[in-house]
Amino acid sequence: MTSTRIPTRTRILEAALAALRDEGIAGISARTIARYGDFNQALIFYHFGSVDALLVAVARSESERRSALYAEALRDVTSLRELVAVARRLHEEEFQAGTVAALTQMIAGAVGTAELAQGIREAFEPWTKLVGESIARVLADTPYVGILPEGDLTTAVAALFLGIELLVGLDPDAAAGESLFTTMESVATLVDGLLLHVVPEPDPSRP
Amino acid sequence: MTSTRIPTRTRILEAALAALRDEGIAGISARTIARYGDFNQALIFYHFGSVDALLVAVARSESERRSALYAEALRDVTSLRELVAVARRLHEEEFQAGTVAALTQMIAGAVGTAELAQGIREAFEPWTKLVGESIARVLADTPYVGILPEGDLTTAVAALFLGIELLVGLDPDAAAGESLFTTMESVATLVDGLLLHVVPEPDPSRP
DNA sequence: GTCTATAGTCGGATAGAC
DNA sequence: GTCTATCCGACTATAGAC
Numbered sequence: 001m002t003s004t005r006i007p008t009r010t011r012i013l014e015a016a017l018a019a020l021r022d023e024g025i026a027g028i029s030a031r032t033i034a035r036y037g038d039f040n041q042a043l044i045f046y047h048f049g050s051v052d053a054l055l056v057a058v059a060r061s062e063s064e065r066r067s068a069l070y071a072e073a074l075r076d077v078t079s080l081r082e083l084v085a086v087a088r089r090l091h092e093e094e095f096q097a098g099t100v101a102a103l104t105q106m107i108a109g110a111v112g113t114a115e116l117a118q119g120i121r122e123a124f125e126p127w128t129k130l131v132g133e134s135i136a137r138v139l140a141d142t143p144y145v146g147i148l149p150e151g152d153l154t155t156a157v158a159a160l161f162l163g164i165e166l167l168v169g170l171d172p173d174a175a176a177g178e179s180l181f182t183t184m185e186s187v188a189t190l191v192d193g194l195l196l197h198v199v200p201e202p203d204p205s206r207p
Numbered sequence: 208m209t210s211t212r213i214p215t216r217t218r219i220l221e222a223a224l225a226a227l228r229d230e231g232i233a234g235i236s237a238r239t240i241a242r243y244g245d246f247n248q249a250l251i252f253y254h255f256g257s258v259d260a261l262l263v264a265v266a267r268s269e270s271e272r273r274s275a276l277y278a279e280a281l282r283d284v285t286s287l288r289e290l291v292a293v294a295r296r297l298h299e300e301e302f303q304a305g306t307v308a309a310l311t312q313m314i315a316g317a318v319g320t321a322e323l324a325q326g327i328r329e330a331f332e333p334w335t336k337l338v339g340e341s342i343a344r345v346l347a348d349t350p351y352v353g354i355l356p357e358g359d360l361t362t363a364v365a366a367l368f369l370g371i372e373l374l375v376g377l378d379p380d381a382a383a384g385e386s387l388f389t390t391m392e393s394v395a396t397l398v399d400g401l402l403l404h405v406v407p408e409p410d411p412s413r414p
Numbered sequence: 415g416t417c418t419a420t421a422g423t424c425g426g427a428t429a430g431a432c
Numbered sequence: 433g434t435c436t437a438t439c440c441g442a443c444t445a446t447a448g449a450c
Contacts, residue, residue, distance in 0.1 A: 031444095
């Protein structure tokens with residue numbers, strides 16, 4: 001796990017992610033991160049220059065990893081239900097690792113630090129682009145193309161999932177388990193019907 | 208503005224809110240807050256005991272203020288469109304003051320500080336209850352009562368609006384202006400139609 | 415590349431004068 | 433209730449030995 005074969009740069013990135021997840025942005029410091037990775041605090045400055053620069057590097061690394069993992073699934077999305085299904089898979093796979101929570105903390109920490117905000121924004125541009133394209137495909141061939149602005153819908157979807165992770169951080173019980181995403185899949189199925197002008201019957205046994 | 212007639216306790220609460228909004232949770236400290244309110248740093252500990260306790264007091268105060276301001280409007284809500292309209296009004300009225308952004312920062316900061324999380328959760332219980340009741344009324348008299356769990360929907364709605372403020376903090380241009388909420392009102396109107404099983408313009412040529 | 419040591423700053427919190 | 437003064441731990445960042 002903590003094998004010496006893993007390059008220090010990577011170890012620092014992983015430690016920063018873990019610290020962000022567990023301690024939150026308010027508890028982040030070079031010393032905290034070093035404790036998580038069991039390396040010397042000074043290495044952070046040697047490899048990344050500053051703590052903020054390290055956080056931007058974490059954002060970039062996470063954005064790339066995530067794009068690689070979910071790009072294929074996202075490209076197949078043509079309905080809202082499918083989009084929520086990908087989101088659910090992402091939530092289930094990433095929740096334990098706490099990577100979305102870490103991202104949420106970074107975004108929250110970017111307030112009042114303009115360069116950190118810009119770095120994170122740029123780091124996640126490829127990812128938001130992927131999500132935006134999926135939403136465009138959901139809208140395509142529905143009567144609402146050109147009526148509902150894709151940019152706003154993308155923002156709303158991104159906001160929804162970031163907000164969920166934020167609330168999960170506040171109250172792990174509230175959004176835990178399958179219930180929340182199951183409900184959202186139900187709603188998405190209903191809206192998909194609406195998009196196609198077909199109203200499905202209410203289903204007493206939620207899928 | 209900085210009149211001596213305002214009790215110190217209030218001045219501290221307001222300064223903490225402003226500091227939270229401008230500097231974010233990562234930049235919060237007794238000294239930062241004292242600078243914002245132009246009072247002595249030691250007063251925070253005299254009046255509130257600790258910085259964390261002050262933050263919980265801010266959450267309580269904001270929850271009460273908000274409940275008082277929007278309870279009436281929320282009680283009239285019986286459709287999703289009306290709920291989004293209240294959210295839009297809240298966003299427009301509170302955005303400049305930055306109170307939602309401050310709350311977002313508090314929630315983000317609560318990660319890894321269990322007692323802070325519990326304090327904030329309790330502080331906002333009356334408010335989430337109000338929102339939950341509105342959603343219950345939206346669902347009432349639709350075929351989906353008892354099928355779609357209100358708790359999950361409340362969580363999703365709360366998450367959506369928290370996430371929006373989080374993203375606005377990251378990129379003020381992205382969610383600025385009227386566009387985002389106008390789009391959400393459009394979507395809400397469509398979904399309202401769905402909830403009542405009334406499809407705007409049936410199109411038999413589409414399966 | 416990684417370590418120790420340290421400068422210099424800022425933080426929470428308290429004691430005690432007024 | 434509000435102030436000054438202060439303890440002391442934690443922080444960023446750098447210098448320099450290895």
